[in-house]
Amino acid sequence: MKKKQGKILGRIKDYNLLNQFHQLFASKTELRDVLPLVLDKLGKGLKLKGSAIFLLDENEQIIIDSFICNLSQEELNSAQQDYKNFLAQEGENIFPLSVQKQFCLLFDWKNNRIGLLFLYFSEKNTQQAQSFFLEKFSFYLGIFISKTNELKQMQKSMKQLSSLYNISHHISGKLNIEEILAQTLPYLAKIFEAEKIWMMINKEGTLSPIPPYVGLSAAEITYLYSLTKEQLDISQAILSTGQIMQIPNPFQKYSVQEKYLQDYKMLLIPLKMANTPLGVIYIADREKKVFTLLDSQLATSIGNQLAAALISVYLHKKLTKENIALEHANNLKTQFLANMSHELRTPMHSIIGYTHCLLDGIDGELEEEQKKDLQKVLISAEHLLGLINDVLDLSKIDAGKMEVKLEAFNLVSCLNDVLFALEKLASNKGLEIIRDYSEQLPVAIGDYARVRQILLNLMSNAIKFTEKGWIKITVQIEKNYLNIMVQDTGIGISEQAIPYIFEEFRQADGSTTRKYGGTGLGLAITKKLVEMQKGKLSVESTLGKGSTFKFTLPRKKEC
Amino acid sequence: MPKKKFLILVVEDDYNNKELAVKILKFFGYQTACAVNGEEAIEMIKKVKPDLILMDLSLPIMDGWQATSLIRKIPDCKDIPIIAVTAHAMGGDKEIALEAGCTAYISKPYCPKQLVEIIQQYLF
Numbered sequence: 001m002k003k004k005q006g007k008i009l010g011r012i013k014d015y016n017l018l019n020q021f022h023q024l025f026a027s028k029t030e031l032r033d034v035l036p037l038v039l040d041k042l043g044k045g046l047k048l049k050g051s052a053i054f055l056l057d058e059n060e061q062i063i064i065d066s067f068i069c070n071l072s073q074e075e076l077n078s079a080q081q082d083y084k085n086f087l088a089q090e091g092e093n094i095f096p097l098s099v100q101k102q103f104c105l106l107f108d109w110k111n112n113r114i115g116l117l118f119l120y121f122s123e124k125n126t127q128q129a130q131s132f133f134l135e136k137f138s139f140y141l142g143i144f145i146s147k148t149n150e151l152k153q154m155q156k157s158m159k160q161l162s163s164l165y166n167i168s169h170h171i172s173g174k175l176n177i178e179e180i181l182a183q184t185l186p187y188l189a190k191i192f193e194a195e196k197i198w199m200m201i202n203k204e205g206t207l208s209p210i211p212p213y214v215g216l217s218a219a220e221i222t223y224l225y226s227l228t229k230e231q232l233d234i235s236q237a238i239l240s241t242g243q244i245m246q247i248p249n250p251f252q253k254y255s256v257q258e259k260y261l262q263d264y265k266m267l268l269i270p271l272k273m274a275n276t277p278l279g280v281i282y283i284a285d286r287e288k289k290v291f292t293l294l295d296s297q298l299a300t301s302i303g304n305q306l307a308a309a310l311i312s313v314y315l316h317k318k319l320t321k322e323n324i325a326l327e328h329a330n331n332l333k334t335q336f337l338a339n340m341s342h343e344l345r346t347p348m349h350s351i352i353g354y355t356h357c358l359l360d361g362i363d364g365e366l367e368e369e370q371k372k373d374l375q376k377v378l379i380s381a382e383h384l385l386g387l388i389n390d391v392l393d394l395s396k397i398d399a400g401k402m403e404v405k406l407e408a409f410n411l412v413s414c415l416n417d418v419l420f421a422l423e424k425l426a427s428n429k430g431l432e433i434i435r436d437y438s439e440q441l442p443v444a445i446g447d448y449a450r451v452r453q454i455l456l457n458l459m460s461n462a463i464k465f466t467e468k469g470w471i472k473i474t475v476q477i478e479k480n481y482l483n484i485m486v487q488d489t490g491i492g493i494s495e496q497a498i499p500y501i502f503e504e505f506r507q508a509d510g511s512t513t514r515k516y517g518g519t520g521l522g523l524a525i526t527k528k529l530v531e532m533q534k535g536k537l538s539v540e541s542t543l544g545k546g547s548t549f550k551f552t553l554p555r556k557k558e559c
Numbered sequence: 560m561p562k563k564k565f566l567i568l569v570v571e572d573d574y575n576n577k578e579l580a581v582k583i584l585k586f587f588g589y590q591t592a593c594a595v596n597g598e599e600a601i602e603m604i605k606k607v608k609p610d611l612i613l614m615d616l617s618l619p620i621m622d623g624w625q626a627t628s629l630i631r632k633i634p635d636c637k638d639i640p641i642i643a644v645t646a647h648a649m650g651g652d653k654e655i656a657l658e659a660g661c662t663a664y665i666s667k668p669y670c671p672k673q674l675v676e677i678i679q680q681y682l683f
Binding site: 342347348349350351352353356357360362385 | 671
């Protein structure tokens with residue numbers, strides 16, 4: 001009866017103690033905070049001399065962490081020697097070692113062995129009374145440890161994911177390798193909780209360090225620069241296979257005497273894109289026992305992102321280089337054309353000037369037939385000069401060398417200026433010029449000289465291609481634009497030809513060139529000049545009835 | 560036809576074009592002097608004191624812009640009419656010419672009438 005009573009009282013005591021541990025487990029999430037308290041409380045509750053908790057790796061083999069309470073070094077050593085014997089046994093989870101010493105196995109909720117609890121009793125152990133408590137206690141402790149680890153792992157994964165996001169966010173759009181590394185490497189150090197991180201870049205088959213470096217001393221950087229091709233063979237190998245590798249030190253192949261980076265565990269991430277080996281990222285840490293599977297999955301993903309960023313840097317550099325070469329060639333072309341056009345104009349000036357002298361009778365009166373011939377020389381010479389000027393204009397526009405000032409100007413005076421110049425040409429052909437615009441037009445934004453060139457071209461075309469009727473110039477005032485229209489009653493343009501008339505060296509029909517002359521460059525230049533002034537040039541035409549060319553000019557600078 | 564025989568300095572490096580200008584100017588009754596580059600022009604001005612200068616802009620050794628701005632610094636030469644002869648009417652040459660101190664400009668190629676008309680604006 002008394003024995004039974006004692007047993008019941010013992011159970012109540014056990015439950016009370018278990019309950020206290022429950023509360024302790026529920027209140028903390030850091031093993032480092034809890035486990036020393038657990039050992040302390042356990043020591044008092046069970047009257048222990050000392051105790052220890054050993055945590056095991058994933059393979060249930062190696063102790064990866066330990067918490068010790070009141071054990072001498074000798075006692076600890078013997079406990080560490082003994083634990084393997086118990087791990088070899090299946091089924092049991094409490095092992096009395098002697099009357100005073102005892103081991104308990106700790107399991108997680110999936111029945112994996114995650115650790116051991118070592119107890120050293122101060123007085124003779126009444127095993128029966130303890131086993132119920134220890135069984136329950138070790139069960140709860142195991143679950144607590146495994147849950148805490150899982151939580152920690154989850155937090156770490158979350159952190160890694162957000163770092164991963166940060167990396168991709170920071171490197172997208174960066175066009176400089178140093179900048180990309182400066183943004184990425186510190187994040188990698190955080191993700192992998194590593195001391196040192198650096199990259200070795202592949203230049204024509206040779207790996208060499210590239211700044212910035214994380215955690216490397218000047219001596220270590222110098223050491224990295226001194227590495228030979230042999231020492232870098234592992235790095236080269238992973239660069240060709242594209243496989244991530246975990247290794248103590250990949251540079252010590254031929255000499256174990258290396259002073260630098262000796263005790264470091266390293267994770268090597270190859271950077272490779274579309275079979276182009278770009279380089280290797282080295283993540284090194286002394287404390288770290290292993291880089292986990294999760295680490296290397298993450299590393300692969302980061303490696304891919306970095307490789308993509310680097311390849312875009314290379315492509316951009318290549319493009320920029322090609323662009324510079326192209327621009328240089330283009331500048332040479334423009335310079336050539338500018339020189340050329342000057343050289344061409346000098347003799348043209350002589351040809352046209354002396355022809356005028358002859359026609360004006362400066363060298364004496366000429367026969368009618370001689371005058372007619374010289375007129376033809378003059379027309380051809382002026383046509384040739386027009387071609388030279390047009391080619392130069394076009395090449396200037398194409399090379400981006402044509403300067404256009406976008407400023408407010410008086411369109412009416414520009415229109416009047418052009419009409420004054422062309423009036424005689426029109427009246428010679430018996431054509432009427434109709435001015436369908438107010439003399440009080442609002443200002444337009446553009447370059448007076450270029451707009452004059454546009455109007456001159458459109459109107460002289462209208463006069464050229466119209467045999468009888470009229471030419472009408474209309475200006476409509478829109479909210480943001482002025483619409484300028486040049487309408488004629490001339491030969492018109494066929495529907496099929498319209499798409500081509502703004503192309504260089506094209507007239508609606510090859511025969512028009514013979515009949516009407518012209519360089520075939522006028523409309524191409526006109527269109528480009530309109531567009532340079534933020535306007536649009538369009539045409540409507542009916543064959544045989546006439547054409548309307550319309551262009552817009554902005555009224556405000558922002559348009 | 561002008562009553563007084565005005566002296567016009569023709570600055571032009573191309574022989575044929577220089578001869579053309581001289582021919583036209585002589586026909587209309589002007590006296591002429593010639594220079595083939597900016598440096599020569601400045602020397603000549605100090606010697607002959609022309610009434611007007613016809614200044615081609617693209618010249619070897621010293622171009623027309625530079626010569627014009629130097630001529631403007633010579634005492635008594637501030638007000639000599641200098642007519643720039645620009646190569647391309649659409650280019651920015653003429654603005655630079657006026658900035659350098661030219662009085663007016665005429666674009667090549669010109670016909671005799673155009674040349675004389677512009678000169679007559681300054682010499683009468």
